[in-house]
Amino acid sequence: MARANDEAADLIQELADLLSITGGDGFKIRAYEKAARAIAGHPDDISGMDLAGLRKIPAVGEAIAKKVLDYNATGTIRQVEDLRAQIPAGVRALTAIPTLGPKKALAVYEELGISSVPELAEAIKEGRLRGLKGFGAKTEDNILHGIDLMRQAGERVLIDVAADLAEEIVAALSPLAERCTHAGSLRRMRETIGDVDILAASTEPRPIMEAFTALPFVTDVIASGDKKTSIRTTRGLQVDLRVVPPESWGAALQYFTGSQGHNIRTREIAVRAGLKLSEYGLFSAESGELIVSETEEEVYERLGLPWVPPTLREDGGEIEAALKNELPRLVTAQDLRGDLHSHTDLTDGVATLEEMVAAAAERGLEYYAITDHAPNLFMQRMTDEKMLAQREQVRELQAKYPDLTLLHGTELNIDPDGEVDWDADFLAGFDVCVASVHSAFTQSQAEMTRRFVRACENPHVHVIGHPTARLIGKRSPVDADWDEVFRAAARTGTALEVDSFPDRLDLPADLIRRARRLGVKFSIDTDAHALGHHRNIRYGVGTAQRGWLTPDDVINTWPLDRLRAFLRKRS
DNA sequence: GCCGTTTTCGGCCCGACTGTTTTCAGTCG
Numbered sequence: 001m002a003r004a005n006d007e008a009a010d011l012i013q014e015l016a017d018l019l020s021i022t023g024g025d026g027f028k029i030r031a032y033e034k035a036a037r038a039i040a041g042h043p044d045d046i047s048g049m050d051l052a053g054l055r056k057i058p059a060v061g062e063a064i065a066k067k068v069l070d071y072n073a074t075g076t077i078r079q080v081e082d083l084r085a086q087i088p089a090g091v092r093a094l095t096a097i098p099t100l101g102p103k104k105a106l107a108v109y110e111e112l113g114i115s116s117v118p119e120l121a122e123a124i125k126e127g128r129l130r131g132l133k134g135f136g137a138k139t140e141d142n143i144l145h146g147i148d149l150m151r152q153a154g155e156r157v158l159i160d161v162a163a164d165l166a167e168e169i170v171a172a173l174s175p176l177a178e179r180c181t182h183a184g185s186l187r188r189m190r191e192t193i194g195d196v197d198i199l200a201a202s203t204e205p206r207p208i209m210e211a212f213t214a215l216p217f218v219t220d221v222i223a224s225g226d227k228k229t230s231i232r233t234t235r236g237l238q239v240d241l242r243v244v245p246p247e248s249w250g251a252a253l254q255y256f257t258g259s260q261g262h263n264i265r266t267r268e269i270a271v272r273a274g275l276k277l278s279e280y281g282l283f284s285a286e287s288g289e290l291i292v293s294e295t296e297e298e299v300y301e302r303l304g305l306p307w308v309p310p311t312l313r314e315d316g317g318e319i320e321a322a323l324k325n326e327l328p329r330l331v332t333a334q335d336l337r338g339d340l341h342s343h344t345d346l347t348d349g350v351a352t353l354e355e356m357v358a359a360a361a362e363r364g365l366e367y368y369a370i371t372d373h374a375p376n377l378f379m380q381r382m383t384d385e386k387m388l389a390q391r392e393q394v395r396e397l398q399a400k401y402p403d404l405t406l407l408h409g410t411e412l413n414i415d416p417d418g419e420v421d422w423d424a425d426f427l428a429g430f431d432v433c434v435a436s437v438h439s440a441f442t443q444s445q446a447e448m449t450r451r452f453v454r455a456c457e458n459p460h461v462h463v464i465g466h467p468t469a470r471l472i473g474k475r476s477p478v479d480a481d482w483d484e485v486f487r488a489a490a491r492t493g494t495a496l497e498v499d500s501f502p503d504r505l506d507l508p509a510d511l512i513r514r515a516r517r518l519g520v521k522f523s524i525d526t527d528a529h530a531l532g533h534h535r536n537i538r539y540g541v542g543t544a545q546r547g548w549l550t551p552d553d554v555i556n557t558w559p560l561d562r563l564r565a566f567l568r569k570r571s
Numbered sequence: 572g573c574c575g576t577t578t579t580c581g582g583c584c585c586g587a588c589t590g591t592t593t594t595c596a597g598t599c600g
Contacts (some may be wrong), residue, residue, distance in 0.1 A: 027583055031572035061573050099589085101598050136591055184600090197600090223588055223599095230588090230599095240600080242587090255585090260600065267584040274577085278585055 003510075004047040008071045009040035011080050012064065017092055018083040020102040034059040037261045039068070041316030043513060047072055058320070090116035098146040099139075107132060121147050149236065157237055158472060159539055160502040162186050162193035165237065169198050169215065176211055177202045178246045183256035187310045189542030191505045192472060195238035199256050205243035212241050248280045250295035255279035261315030262308075269303050269319075277303075311545035330545045331524070333537055335557040338367035340463055341411065341434050341497065341525035346390055347373040347382060349529040353393055359531045361404050367560050369407035369432045370394060374421035376413040377438055384426065391429070405560055407431035411465055416440040416447070418454025420461065427460035432567055434497065434525075436465030441478050448480040456485070456494040459569050463523045464489065466499040466506040474503070482511055483518065490519035493569050495555050498524045498547075500540025501533070512547025521566070522554050 016032035019025075038059040039046060046054065046068060054065035067077045087109075094105040094117060108114040111132055114123055124144055129135045166182040174180045177200035181187075184197030200208050209229045213221050220232035230240045244252040255263060256279065270277035276285045281293030282302055292298040297307045305322040309330055312318040321327050343349035344356050351359075353370060360368035372390065375382040391408045398406045409432035412420040420427070420435050427433060435455050443451065455461050467485070468477035489496055496515055499506045504527070507515065512522065524540045526533050544554065551557040555566055 025572085028572050030583075035572080059573065063572055099598065103597060134591070134596080138590060142589090195600090225588060228587055256600090258600080260584095263600095264584055271582095271584075272575090272577090276585085280586090 004045060005039050005042055008046060008068050009036040011071060011077045012036040012039065012067065015077065015080050015083065017095065018087055021087055021091060021106050035064045037315050041314060043317060043517060088115040093117060094120060097143060097150060099142040100146060107134065117147060156192035156194045158502045159189065159191060159193055162196050165233065166196050166198065169239065172215060173200055173208055173211060176208045179249055183253055184258060187257045188259065188313055189311050189546060191508065191543065195240060197256050198239060198241045199252055200241065200243045201246040201249045202243055203245060208243050244279060248293045250299050251281040251293040252279045254296045254299050257310050257313060259314050262313035265315055265319045266303060309545060311542055328548050328550050331541065331549045331551045331554050331557060333541045335551045336524060336537065337559065338365050338556040339525055340369045340432055340523045340556055341371050341465060342369065342528045343372050344370060346386060351531050353390065354397065355531060356528065357397055357401065357406060359534050361401055363534055365404060367405040367407055369409040371409040371411045371434050374410050374412045376415065376421045409433055411436055412461065413438050414451060414455045416443060416451060418451040420455065420458060424460060432462050433460050434463045434465040435461040437469045437478060441469055441475065445479045445481055448478050449484050452480055452485040453488040456488040456492045461494060462567050463495045463497050465497045466504050467496050468506050468508065470504065470506055472503045472505065482514065486515040486518040486520050493566065495521045495523045498522050498540045498544045499527045500525060500536040501527050502536060502539055505539060505543045509543050509546035512544065512549060516547060516549060516553055522549060523556050524554055
């Protein structure tokens with residue numbers, strides 16, 4: 001279920017979109033967009049707030065606060081409803097076509113009555129756009145091509161797909177540039193990526209641009225210049241390459257990492273200080289003289305801010321925290337001493353116990369839990385005997401790893417009533433128990449909430465695995481009253497997992513942030529089912545950072561004795 | 572519509588590329 005903040009933010013963003021089509025004042029539109037971002041990123045729930053409380057949210061003034069009150073009372077905003085009556089939903093949908101923005105959408109609607117994507121395609125084929133001001137042959141081609149792209153793929157990809165592609169491109173271009181790296185939403189570790197941004201530093205952009213467009217997976221060159229080139233890959237992903245002079249590296253990296261909202265905030269700070277910030281550097285507004293540009297740290301410092309980690313740059317309160325010098329010291333992969341969730345070929349893993357443990361040792365971990373599936377996930381055919389035999393194997397293997405403590409655990413199934421697979425006596429034999437929802441995903445919110453709360457209250461359940469059970473792009477998150485679940489987890493000393501699988505990333509970052517505020521602890525795990533899955537940990541860490549987690553919030557950064565004390569729960 | 576150790580009025584982030592224009596508007600990030 002969408003949170004009130006997100007729903008209200010969507011309505012205000014829609015108001016901005018509709019106004020941009022009807023030709024509303026550009027500054028007013030940007031004010032709405034800014035407020036929408038601020039509301040979506042605001043940590044507190046807006047649903048219970050009064051006018052004064054709402055106005056404390058940055059970028060929310062009298063008028064927008066009243067619109068939010070309208071939303072709180074009625075579930076919608078009157079001005080949005082009024083504009084919807086004037087502009088058919090299909091016209092707003094037209095602006096989703098690449099190269100077609102609000103101005104062109106309004107033109108085809110007003111001049112030709114076109115209010116849907118199929119109608120527009122039809123009109124172009126019939127030649128009805130000819131003679132319309134601003135629409136030439138090339139524009140028609142671009143619109144048809146854009147519609148095609150929208151139809152085939154155009155969707156966002158999982159972070160590992162984007163990361164692998166970026167790595168390949170950076171490897172190919174690095175020999176030609178002084179520096180080369182990825183930026184954009186991938187550097188911010190968003191859970192899905194719409195397009196990949198690559199940044200290179202060089203005084204000779206031409207050869208880099210040529211090498212880029214000649215890469216084997218390039219199907220389409222969308223734009224190409226000396227400073228910027230955009231291509232599309234065989235799987236429909238857009239990649240933008242920017243080449244800047246080496247001395248501009250820091251300012252360019254800051255700029256191309258975004259987010260857009262974060263950049264607007266930093267540029268506003270610059271303007272107020274009599275400066276001008278662009279991808280080429282921080283300049284004096286008056287003389288145009290360059291002040292700094294070589295590193296991100298310098299740029300932030302000159303703006304009066306500490307360096308802001310990319311995973312926080314969402315205009316979600318990080319500017320305010322930075323101004324007060326209260327940015328969190330974020331958890332990193334190096335902080336992790338252990339992994340509390342993994343599988344072997346005893347159930348659905350594809351590597352042996354010995355191989356998985358060797359991979360954990362390779363990661364430099366101090367402790368590592370094997371947590372194969374429990375018997376109620378019937379297809380895994382677990383039995384008490386198999387589990388006990390594995391425990392013996394784990395104890396024997398321990399002798400080979402003096403620097404790595406092996407923990408024997410299991411991943412339990414939380415049944416629809418909140419019960420788990422084994423009785424208390426058997427459960428007491430495990431070092432660590434993860435418990436997860438693997439079935440009955442469609443229970444009502446009340447049932448699901450009770451289910452999680454009961455699981456937390458089980459003294460032998462230490463970690464709730466991939467709590468929302470979502471599969472990005474495939475299965476929606478289960479519906480629960482998350483704040484109530486979080487309060488139960490905090491009260492009972494049950495950690496919530498941050499599962500590192502690229503299609504899970506579960507808990508998601510926004511829920512992590514809410515849970516943290518309620519005192520919850522977390523475990524960042526790979527849920528590895530194969531040797532290669534160990535490297536997914538970076539995505540779990542990125543998600544945890546986006547949830548503002550510090551090492552102290554994460555139980556598997558703790559020394560083993562502190563972890564063991566936590567695992568005793570409130571015995 | 573928001574906001575103020577430059578302002579309660581008059582500002583508001585900045586630049587690249589494309590296409591349709593003859594000097595710039597639209598779109599995008």
